[in-house]
Structures are given as structure tokens and as C-alpha cells.
Amino acid sequence: xxxxxxxxxxxxxxxxxxxxxxxxxxxxxxxxxxxxxxxxxxxxxxxxxxxxxxxxxxxxxxxxxxxxxxxxxxxxxxxxxxxxxxxxxxxxxxxxxxxxxxxxxxxxxxxxxxxxxxxxxxxxxxxxxxxxxxxxxxxxxxxxxxxxxxxxxxxxxxxxxxxxxxxxxxxxxxxxxxxxxxxxxxxxxxxxxxxxxxxxxxxxxxxxxxxxxxxxxxxxxxxxxxxxxxxxxxxxxxxxxxxxxxxxxxx
Amino acid sequence: xxxxxxxxxxxxxxxxxxxxxxxxxxxxxxxxxxxxxxxxxxxxxxxxxxxxxxxxxxxxxxxxxxxxxxxxxxxxxxxxxxxxxxxxxxxxxxxxxxxxxxxxxxxxxxxxxxxxxxxxxxxxxxxxxxxxxxxxxxxxxxxxxxxxxxxxxxxxxxxxxxxxxxxxxxxxxxxxxxxxxxxxxxxxxxxxxxxxxxxxxxxxxxxxxxxxxxxxxxxxxxxxxxxxxxxxxxxxxxxxxxxxxxxxxxxxxxxxxxxxxxxxxxxxxxxxxxxxxxxxxxxxxxxxxxxxxxxxxxxxxxxxxxxxxxxxxxxxxxxxxxxxxxxxxxxxxxxxxxxxxxxxxxxxxxxxxxxxxxxxxxxxxxxxxxxxxxxxxxxxxxxxxxxxxxxxxxxxxxxxxxxxxxx
Numbered sequence: 118x119x120x121x122x123x124x125x126x127x128x129x130x131x132x133x134x135x136x137x138x139x140x141x142x143x144x145x146x147x148x149x150x151x152x153x154x155x156x157x158x159x160x161x162x163x164x165x166x167x168x169x170x171x172x173x174x175x176x177x178x179x180x181x182x183x184x185x186x187x188x189x190x191x192x193x194x195x196x197x198x199x200x201x202x203x204x205x206x207x208x209x210x211x212x213x214x215x216x217x218x219x220x221x222x223x224x225x226x227x228x229x230x231x232x233x234x235x236x237x238x239x240x241x242x243x244x245x246x247x248x249x250x251x252x253x254x255x256x257x258x259x260x261x262x263x264x265x266x267x268x269x270x271x272x273x274x275x276x277x278x279x280x281x282x283x284x285x286x287x288x289x290x291x292x293x294x295x296x297x298x299x300x301x302x303x304x305x306x307x308x309x310x311x312x313x314x315x316x317x318x319x320x321x322x323x324x325x326x327x328x329x330x331x332x333x334x335x336x337x338x339x340x341x342x343x344x345x346x347x348x349x350x351x352x353x354x355x356x357x358x359x360x361x362x363x364x365x366x367x368x
Numbered sequence: 369x370x371x372x373x374x375x376x377x378x379x380x381x382x383x384x385x386x387x388x389x390x391x392x393x394x395x396x397x398x399x400x401x402x403x404x405x406x407x408x409x410x411x412x413x414x415x416x417x418x419x420x421x422x423x424x425x426x427x428x429x430x431x432x433x434x435x436x437x438x439x440x441x442x443x444x445x446x447x448x449x450x451x452x453x454x455x456x457x458x459x460x461x462x463x464x465x466x467x468x469x470x471x472x473x474x475x476x477x478x479x480x481x482x483x484x485x486x487x488x489x490x491x492x493x494x495x496x497x498x499x500x501x502x503x504x505x506x507x508x509x510x511x512x513x514x515x516x517x518x519x520x521x522x523x524x525x526x527x528x529x530x531x532x533x534x535x536x537x538x539x540x541x542x543x544x545x546x547x548x549x550x551x552x553x554x555x556x557x558x559x560x561x562x563x564x565x566x567x568x569x570x571x572x573x574x575x576x577x578x579x580x581x582x583x584x585x586x587x588x589x590x591x592x593x594x595x596x597x598x599x600x601x602x603x604x605x606x607x608x609x610x611x612x613x614x615x616x617x618x619x620x621x622x623x624x625x626x627x628x629x630x631x632x633x634x635x636x637x638x639x640x641x642x643x644x645x646x647x648x649x650x651x652x653x654x655x656x657x658x659x660x661x662x663x664x665x666x667x668x669x670x671x672x673x674x675x676x677x678x679x680x681x682x683x684x685x686x687x688x689x690x691x692x693x694x695x696x697x698x699x700x701x702x703x704x705x706x707x708x709x710x711x712x713x714x715x716x717x718x719x720x721x722x723x724x725x726x727x728x729x730x731x732x733x734x735x736x737x738x739x740x741x742x743x744x745x746x747x748x749x750x751x752x753x754x755x756x757x758x759x760x761x762x763x764x765x766x767x768x769x770x771x772x773x774x775x
Contacts, residue, residue: 215425216432222729237729248569254515255503273503276424276495278435279514285570287723290432293423296496354723357570 183265185331187243187303187362189316190342190350194367195324196221196236205321209307216290218301219318238326240318241288241301242353242361243267249280249289258298265362266305271297285357303329332362342366390764398605398760405757409488412750415743416492424495429741434719438740439493441715442748444561445708446486446755447521448583451558452591453479454528454550455584456623461535462547470619473769474602475595476532476547477762478755482594483525485755492747513563520557524550536766558583565718572652573718578641585633586710592627593681593703596620598759600697605760606768610693621690631682631703638678655721659735660713668713677706 198221206212206219219240227233247267249258257273258280260266274297281289281298292299303309304316313320319329330339343350348368352361378386394402419427430437457475460468491497500518509515527550534543562580569575599620603610611617644650645657660669684699722732740748763769 222724222727222731224727224729226728237727239724251509251511252514252564252568254509254512254518255499255507256509257503257507273499273507274496275500275503277500277514278495279512279564281432281435282571282719283568285723287433291425291435291495293425353727354570359569 181333182245183261183263184333185264186333187264187266188330188332188339188343188364189240189303189319189362190328190330190339190364190366191238192324192326192328192367193235193237193365196238196326197324198223198236199323201321201323202238202318202327205317206301209304209317211294212299213292213294216292216299218288218299237365238318239286239288239353240363241267241284242286242359242363243301243303244359244361246358246360248283248285248357248359252279252283254279258300261305264305266303267300268302268305269297269300271295271299274298285354285359286361339364386767387765390767391761394605394764395607402757402760405753405760408746408749408753409757412488412492412747412753415746415750419492419743419747427741427743429739429744431736431738433722433736434716434738436715436719437738438712438716438744438748439489441708441712442751443486443490443493444715445711446482446489446751447558447561448587448707448711449590449594450479450483450486450528451524451554451584452587452589453482453594454524454547454554454591455588456591456595456626458547458551459626460619462544462551467619467622470613470616471595471599471623473532473535473766474599475591476528476535477766477769478594478598478759480525480528480532481755481758481762483521483528484758485751485753487525488754489747489751513560513567517557517560517564520553520560524553524557527553555584558587565714570652570723571718572650573645573656573721578637582634582637582641585630585637586707589627589630589634590704590707592623592630593700593707595623596627596696597700597704600693600700601759602763602768605763608768617690620696624685624688624690624696627700627703628682628685631678631685635678635682638673651726652721655725655735656717659717659720664735665713665717668709672706672709673713675706676702677710678703681706 200221203217203219203221207217210218212218219238222237222239223234224237225234243266245265247258247260250256250260250267253259254277255273255275257270257275259268259270261268276291276297278291278298281287281291289298289300291297304313308315308317308320315329316327319327328338328342330337332340332343334340335344342348343364348366350364350366352364415427424430428437428439453475457468457472457479459465460470461472494500504515504518508519527546531543531546531550534540534546559580562583565571565574566576566579599616600610603613610620642657642661645653646661659665660673681699681703684695684702688695688699690696716738720735720738722736724732
């Protein structure tokens, strides 16, 4: 190996105009990945989210495991807590008063500069590595092999509630009416199977907070929201290793 | 039944007469205890059926965020106890350590009585137990620790019943085989119960291999306390003097020594669990551990878990030198109370830190509340009622679980 003696101080500035697009991209990628790591682990940059969320090898970046691969991208800063999504969900899916399939959490930061409050819609993340389905003793909850939706077969639910504890997103509750655990299923039975393109919450949102779509289609809004470098995209509780299909972003 | 009559050379009529005589030979206090335990079972049945009819969420204290309450804790307590009894008793009659022989029969019987107490409670905890009976069989999920735990405990119960049967028929070899199988099934089932908690990602207080390992050590510790406590009571029930039964006294002394060792093991485990939860303030775990050290569960932890469960029994077991029966009795009684609270804290504290606590949202800034409801407490007491009732009746039916010397 030949040792290179470089004197940085004496080197001529080559300017950035000569750097290839490829190089710029990879540099940006590195920065975003680092940002994701340093932001306390709850935020992930676009690049690292794709890697971490789908697989360590990154093979799903090219090909998603389900088709359609349903996903939701939530634009947090657009949510004003009007709760039309919650009402639409309850009505569409017969959710009782005491329960919910989706909720809006509220974060207040009184000392923040500017905006003091924000809202975080939450729902089942339809994880690629769901814990609820692993822990269920009777396969009452399972991942649909075709579209990846985490489903309930209510006839098999024994009501042990282990799935409720396994879920890192508090997305499940026991329905006394259905005699089973109930949860978001992206309205597959109430809307998608009937030809609708959006979930009830997504369709009801007046501010386009909840963008629902198919990640397996590169032209879809959800695909384009995630496969970009300009805005940070993150998932909830990445440390739980569930590889969610619900993403969060701003702007 | 053939085997029974052959080995003990008694006719069925004689056996029946013997049992009847013994059942009628109790003191007023004995019948009072039988009546109280039976009443607890009946009350729990009423509360349990009522909760099924009106819906668990109306009468239980559990919530969406804290779905497992005192009934799960009680179930865990009973299966911990049963596994411990099975393991400690197996040292003698399965693995051939002579000094453990005298406690074998009663301990095996108690392991059956306690697991039935556990099953009684879980039947009212699970919302749809009849579906469990069907779909555990026809739709098993082999990645589920709950499935393995339930199935293995089913196998365990059958093996323990056969073991007890063979012990009473004096059929040594099949008893050893069942005892060995029961121990394996018990360890597998119990470590799976640990994994039910330990393999939940994102439940930081539980997560990791610790729970499975701790559960086995904790089971044996519980076994020693229960063995002493119920042997002490049994001699009172049967109107005999424990201090005059030399082989039994020696056997219980060995159990006491094992108890001291296991208390030290659990102290060691507990210290490192707490230190690991505080050092570096790991998210989720730190909040839970602090709830125990200096939060709403501090009295549970310091007074009951550490004091009643570990320190006082250690001192009393040590000072008694195996001879002071009162000290041993109180040591084991305090330990049982302490261990029950250990199970309660283990189940509840694992859930009180909300899953979204790190988001800093208004909804989940604080620890989640849970307090057992009236129905839950009655059913819990009913579980104890089942175990104590079976113990009391078993003493008479099986004539004090006498072990005949083979020498």
C-alpha cells in the first residue's frame, strides 16, 4: 500500500459543482442516517427507515412483501384534532363507545418556541413483524398473507389479551359485543373490499393528514412520501422491532 | 383400583370405611377451615359466573392499557408454587436423594392442589375459556409462549396426577417416570410462562431472558416455603406432633437449607434486576423499577417483597436451625405472603409504564393505575380456597400422605 501524504491546507478547493449526483446522494444519506440515530431513536430518517423498517438487508426497498402492501403516512403537522377520523372509524366499523381503533394523542410543550401543541394520530401499525400475531395462542389474530393487514378471526379469540400486551402501540381492545379483541383492519371488510380506495379515517380527514395507499405501487402517494430525502419520515417505537407500515412525517 | 387393593391388601369397602372414618375424625377447627375454604370457592364461582354474564370490563379493575390484573398474578403465583413443589419433591423420589423422601407424597399432592387453584382462577380471567379448549387444539400457534405454557401445564397436570397415583399404589418405577416427566414438563411450562412476559418487545420491565430463568429459581424458593407451611399445618390437622416425627423433621431441615440457598439466589437476582433498571436509566425499565423503589409500589416492594418475602424468612429460617418450629412456620408464612406480592408486582408493574410514555403526550405522562376490583379479589380468594380445601380434604382421604419406609 502506498502511503498518501496529503496536506489539506495546501489543497485547492475543487468546488461542489464537480461532485456527481451519486456522491451527493450518498453523503446526504449518511447524514440522514446519523440524524435518525441521534434523534433519540424514535425518529428515523427516510433512508434509515426504509432499511430498518423493512429488512436489514434492504431487499424490500425494491420489492415490498405484500401486494397490495397497504400503508399509511401521517402528516402530523396537518392534524388539528377535529376527530372526524375517529367518528368515521367508529361509525364504519361499529366501534363501541368505550373502545377505539384509532386515537389522537396530544402533546403540549408550553415552553416551545412558536407552536405549543401538536396532535399525533395513532392506529394499528400493521407491522411487518407483528408481535400480536406471534403471541396469540390460537392464531385468532394473523397477518393476511396477501395484503399484510393484521386481521382478527373473532371466532378463535379466547380473550387472553396477550396481544394487547404484545402490541407496542396500544392498538387493541376487547370488544364485549364481539366477544373478541377488536382492532383496526384498514377497513378491509367495511370499505376496501367494497371497492373503496381509502380507509374511513383517511377519507374523513379534511386536512389530508392520513395518506393511505399501496407501497407496492411506486407511483402511489405513500411510496413517494417515504422514498424521498427531503423530509424526515419516522415510525413509532422502532426499538420494538416490529417494522411498522404506518409512517409519520411533517410538511 | 385393582392395583390398589392388591398392594395395600384392602378391599374397596375397607378403603371406603377408612376414608369415611378419617373424614369424620376432624376437630371443630378443621371443619371450620373446610367450610371457610369451600365457601370461598362458592363465592368465587358466583363472582366468576356473574362477571362472565355481565362482562368482565364492568366488574374487573383491568383496562385496555393494563389488561392483566390480580387474577393473572394469582395464576402465576399458583403455577410458580406448583412447579416449585414438583421440583423440590422430585429431588427425593425422582433423583433419589433419601433425605427428601418423607415430603414427597404431600408435596406432589400439593402441587396438584395448587395448580388446580391456578386453573380455577385463570378460567375466570380468560374471557372465553371454552374457545381455548377448542382452538388450542385445532388452531395451535407454536410461536406463542401462551400456547406452549398452557399445553405443557396440561401435560404436567396429567403427569403429576399419575405420579401421585403411582406413589400411593407403591408402584415406584412408573412414579419415578411420571415424576421425571412432570419435572421436565413443569420446567418447560414454567420457563414458557416466564417467556410470555420476557419475550414481549417494548415491555421493558419484562423484556429479556431474565424472566424465564428467574421463574424457575423463584419456583423452587416458593416450593420450600409451601412445603414447610403445609407440613406444619398437616400435622395439626392430623393431630400429630411434627417434632416427634424424626425422619420428617430431618427432611424439613434439608428443605429449610435449600430454602435459605434459594432465598439468597432470589435476593441476588432481585438486586441485579433493580440495579440494571436504574443504571443508565433505561427507558421504560427505569420508570417501572423506580415505581417499585420509590413510587406507588414501594411499600409492596420494600415491606412485602424484600421484607416478608426474603429478609425475614432468611433470618427466621437461619435462626430456627430447623428446630424452632414456630420460627419456621412464621418464616414460611411471611414468605408466602411476600411471594404473592412479588407476583402481583411483577405482573402489574410490567404494565404501568404506558407504551407511549416516551412521546411525552398528555395522555401517557403518568404511570397507569390499576387496583383489583371486588370480583377480582373474591376470585383470587377462591383460588386459595380451592388449594386449601383440597389440602384439608386430601389429608384425611390419603391418611396424612404417610410414606412407608422401603428399608
